[in-house]
Amino acid sequence: MDSKGYSSYLVQGWKENGKWQRKQYSKLEKAEAFAALKRVELKNEGRKQRLMLCPLTDDQLDQAVKAFDRLGSTYTLDEALEFFLRHHRPPEFTIRLRDAMALYRDDRERDAIRERSLKGIKSVLDQFLRETDNPLTHEVTAQAVEKFLRGLRAKDGTNKATRKTWNNYRNILHSFFEWSTVADVASNRPFAFENPVTTIRKFSARQVREEQEAKPATTSPEDVLRLFRALSRWKGGVMLRYYALLYFAGLRPGEIERMNGQEKALVNLKTKTITIPAKVSKTGHERHVTISNNLAAWLQIAPLPTIPTNFDRMAKMVRKHFKLDHDEARHSFISYHVALHRSVGDAALQAGNSESIVRRHYLNAHSREEGSTFFRIVPEPARRQAVIAPEPEIDVPSHLKAV
Structure with a gap:
């Protein structure tokens, strides 16, 4: 009680910054509350505490405190x-x-995706499955996807995979996980609530193009002759x-496979035209390829079907024996076509590419003489041989004279 007769309550006995502290309250309950809080604070080694109403149990509060400490x-x-x-x-x-x-692959098969694309999807998904050891689908994280993509290697097993390969693998995984998040009663989806691939980087077309070789791989006319022999x-x-x-003809492997069994309707030797319908073409647009004289000669003697029994095994043997890169044959056609005819537009129409792609990758890749040699590789059925036909003579009207 002070000199005026008012009661007060003093709390003292703790240090702050090395100095003893005290605090005065006019009401007993406030002094007791402060003293209790201060005792807890001192017991917890100086950690500040607050007393407040909370629905959490003591165990839950302890867990929350530990969580904050760990984070x-x-x-x-x-x-x-x-x-x-x-x-x-x-x-x-x-x-x-x-x-x-x-389940995802079954869905894609019902969507009538081409066989080669289905094989690519299966290959990527199987590789990712081995990397992650078959977790629950909803537990796959962006970190796991990133680690997988960064671990991709080139064919030599040492160098990093190209940016194009990164994008291709990323796109397949993104499509799978996006499908997994979509509700579907028949398959009990969703299997996950988030697509972990969404945040993974994707290289731009410019970045991919910068990394690619200036000119695609082509086969020399001499090696093409050796191959066909x-x-x-x-x-x-x-x-x-x-x-x-x-x-x-520069057809894509998938286009030839989809043409199989329809050649009588699509290959016309009389008009020297191959029709590639929209459902066969990779681009989804119909195009027409002119049959060159040497191609006509090969088509007349080559046996059917185009895709024989055990095709995959035999095609792999040919590629391995002659060390052919992917799409090397198609790259060769476009390069030699531009070299011989000097027309970027016509080559683009024949191949189903844009003129800018043909100009950037195939123009001036070979000489006109090489283009002429390439398109004069013909069969010699009697000897089961391939030869280079002589260059056609140019007819000069008899009434013209050099002066």
């Missing part, structure tokens, strides 16, 4: 919770990655028609 200043509790729920909150139906991928004698020429369409 430190790196993440907030909200950020940690968001990440956990995104990747570890199970949907109503959980499924292992292998089973989800099998070997094919003329191997297994009765069973692969001749396929490689003739690759090299001398």
Whole structure:
């Protein structure tokens, strides 16, 4: 009680910055509350505490305090919770990655995607499955996808994969996980709530183009001649028609496979035209390819079908023996076509590419003489041989005289 007769309550006995402290209250309950808070604070080694009404139990409060301690200043509790729920909150139906991928491939097959694309999808998904050891689909994180993509290697097994390969693998994984998040009663989807690939970088077309070689790989006329000499004698020429369409018509492998069995309707030797319908063309647009004289000669003697039994095995043997790169035959056709005819526009129409692509990659890749030699490689059926036909003579009208 002070000199005026008012009661007060003093709390004292703790240090701050090395100095003893005291605090005065007019009401006892406030002094007791402060003293209790200060005792807890001192017991917890100086950690500031607040007394407040809270629905959490003592155990839950302890867990919250430990969570803040472990997160430190790196993440907030909200950020940690968001990440956990995104990747570890199970949907109503959980499924292992292998089973989800099998359902996805079945869906793509029903969409009538070409066989080569289906093989590519299966290859990428199987590689990712081996890398991640078959987790639950909703538990796959962006970090796991990033690690997988960064681990991709070139054919030599040492150098990093190209940016184009990165994009191709990323696109396949993105499509799969996007499909996994879409509701579907028949397959019990969604299998996950988030697509972990969304945040993974994708290289721009310019970045991909900068990394690619200036000129695509092509086969020299001498090596093409050697190839067709070997094919003329191997297994009765069973692969001749396929490689003739690759090299001398510039068709894509997938287009030839989709043409198989329809050649009578699509290949017209009388008009010297091959029709590539929209459903066969990679671009989804119909185009027409002019049959050169040497291609006509090969088509007349090459046996059907274009895609024989055990085709995949035999095609792999040919590529390996002659060390052919992917699409090397098509690159050769476009390069030699431009070299011989000096027309970027016509080559683009024949190949189903844009003029800018043809100009950038194929113009001036070979000389006109090389183009002429390439398109004079013809069969010699009597000897089951391939030869270079003589250059056609130019007829000069008899009434013209050099003066």
